[in-house]
Amino acid sequence: MASPDLYFSCDIEADGPIPGPYSMLSFGFSVAGSYDGAVFTHRHPFEKTYYAELKPISDAFEPEALAVSGLDRENLKINGRDPAEAMTDAAAWVREVAREAGAFPVFAAYPLGFDWMWMYHYFVQYAEGGSPFGFSRCLDMKSLYAARGRTQIRDAVKAKMPRGLLSGRRHTHNALDDAVEQAELLQNLMTWDGARAR
Template structure:
């Protein structure tokens, strides 16, 4: 019998377009649901969460990118978590929740490409065990919506989605707030059957 899947909604704030030359400023993760032989079961995404603000890994940054998340770079330099410590703690948190629920973790984001790129790179660079999501256990909510709605990817924007799919929570650009908000979008998309 296939193992259940644990869906972890994740959001990243960063100070530039790509990891390595630039730094991940913060990330948030929220458990949004489990899927097993009985189907999908949503869980309150505010119940099991992880959040970290990180020290920069380089001197380069784009002020506009940094401003999106509203974090103070000098404060992150002084008080942010070391990337290795934060990524290992995140891996341990994921392993703990996955073990508790008896499920394999799957990374969920909208859009996936940006958040996955940062998280995967940081896990592979800084976490002792690499990525807890392997190299491909991830789900793009933009693609999920496009497939269910029968629209092109370029049309799969939050503005074009039916309002009942969207979370009532505000999009604050705090990585944990946005991971929780996105977790609710994920739950709504998983339960949505537009052709019925």
């Protein structure tokens, strides 16, 4: 029997729109559960987590983007983790958690495009061994909701989702808090029969 997928819910905070010219300042992972193609098995979202705050990689930043997280760039220049050390450690953590579960690690985010762009860039650029998720082992919760809920992507927003799908946690813009919140959303989506619900 093939190994199941193990979903790592991820959220990041950055000081601009794209990696390279701007910096990822923090990221968080929460393991949501596993899926063997038939059954989704929940994991408590605090059981396996990872969080890091990083040193900026450039002097450029957009004040509006920085204000979202409330992180202090000047403090991170001194106390943030070196990106190479943090990304190598995070990649090793992902691989070890997946190995312990006998599963393939899958990156999950809502929406995927933004968080994956940053994490994949940083893993490839800084982590020894590159991305633990390869170049495409990822799941977009927004697309999953649109497909199961039979709605358009433009309407696949939390404000229009059934209340029962959403986490009861507040969206704080702390990367770990939000990764946990998204892990609970993913758990609900993976066991939701959207078509039947309609």
